Amino acid sequence: MQSDTLTDRLTARPALRRQVSCGLALGLALMLSSCGPQMALARSAPDSFAPLVRKVLPSVVNIAVTETVSGGEMLGELPPELRDTPLGREFRRKFGNRREQVAGAGSGFIIDPSGIIVTNNHVVDHADKIVVSLTSGRRFPAKVLGRDELTDVAVIKVQTNEALPSVPWGDSGKAEVGDWILAAGNPFGLGGSVSVGIVSARGRDLGAGPFDNFLQLDAPINPGNSGGPVFNMEGQVIGVSSVIVSPTGASVGIGFAIPSDTVSPIVTQLLAHGSIARGWLGVSVEDRDEGVMIASEDRTGPAGRAGIRPGDVVLAINGDHIDSSRGLIRAIARVTPGNNVRIAIRRQGREMEFTVTVGRRPTELQAG
Structure with missing residues (x-):
């Protein structure tokens, strides 16, 4: 693996200060005047990003993954126009029953000195083997602690007795x-x-x-x-x-x-x-002019059992106004499965409220 030895030099341009007239005030008095909103000065770029890079880069890791795929999966990568040609038939003959190792690469960062690393789920979701490399060149095998497909977040860990450089979360x-x-x-x-x-x-x-x-x-x-x-x-x-x-x-x-x-x-x-427990109603929803409408539902799901029906328009959850399908899905997903929520709906011009015991969201579903 080659290291990138190229360094880009960044030259910061001085921030230009805008001047605004306010009555007859001039110069500095203008900036301090109370007769209008004060202008916030732009934050200028540092003279060099090198101090920041030295501070954070040791916590950034390279992630190498190895995945085993079958010859059948490899055939799926052939363009359709080649599959029934002599080349395609020869490829099937040679590789159709073979299992191959496919390598991939991604990135991550250490959030705890014990070796806990955050990365994307799609980097490690099919990995048979994961190797983490630090900027110092040291390499460690890693294992997956947990993955969340819906947000594309994964946590992995390396085994080490030494404290590794880590970085904090920001807002x-x-x-x-x-x-x-x-x-x-x-x-x-x-x-x-x-x-x-x-x-x-x-x-x-x-x-x-x-x-x-x-x-x-x-x-x-x-x-x-x-x-x-x-x-x-x-x-x-x-x-x-x-x-x-x-x-x-x-x-x-x-x-x-x-x-x-x-x-x-x-x-x-x-x-x-090791996984995320999200709330689920067992319905599909649509954005309509009149609001968020229940398009269909699983009658045996949480909403169906509570009495909510297709065609109902959701107005609020626990008193909080709902104005989009995404808003409804996120609001329910934040509820711990097994807890109750109050859902206000409009049905044929009449407003009603139901208490629903939220279920656990199946990861493959994209409904509320």
Whole structure:
């Protein structure tokens, strides 16, 4: 595995201060005047990101995974136009019954000195063998402690008697569009690398699942960065790199990270239980002009047993207004299975309220 020895130098431009007239006040008095809103000065970039990199990079790890696939699975990778050709038949003859080892690579970061590491679920979900490499070159076998497919978060652990460098969580809720961030990881398997950019947008929904709430970043993120940390300027993790949008497969300046406010509680639950217990109603829902409508349901599910029916429009859960299907799904998912919730609905112009004992959400379902 080669190490990336290239270092990009970043030259910070001085922040330009805008001046606004307010009455006859001039100069500094203008900035302190109470006759209008005060302008907040932009946070300038540091002269160098090197101190931040030295602080956080030792906690960033490369994750190598090995997965065993059958020849039949490999055949599925053949383009359809080649499967019934002489080349396709020869491929089936040679590899159809063979089991092969396929290697992959991703990134992660250490959150506890005992060797607990956070990464993406899609990095390790089919791994037969996981090897973690530190920036120092040391390598450790790792095992999966817990995975959550719906948020694409996984926790793994290496066995070691020494304290490893770790990084703290930051508050992604405080990250603003335009804030500087530093992304670290293992792009294209090159080894520990960093890139710098800003938060481009918040709350992105990519349609990958009901819990999408990505931070959009313009820092270059490439294949192999998956699972790597995104740091604020204090060296705290505010996101986990997960998705890129690209027609080429490489970075075009649009990447997405799972916010730390989503990842951190998931990690806590995975460490405690190995999986996530989410609430479930047993219904499918649709956004309509009149609100969130129950489109269909499992009559033996929690909502069906409580008396909720298709066509009902959900108004509130435990008194909190519901204005979207995603909002309903998230509200129910936060409820511990076995607990009761009050669901207010409108049925044929009449408002009603039901008490529902929430069930446990099957991971493969995307309904409420």
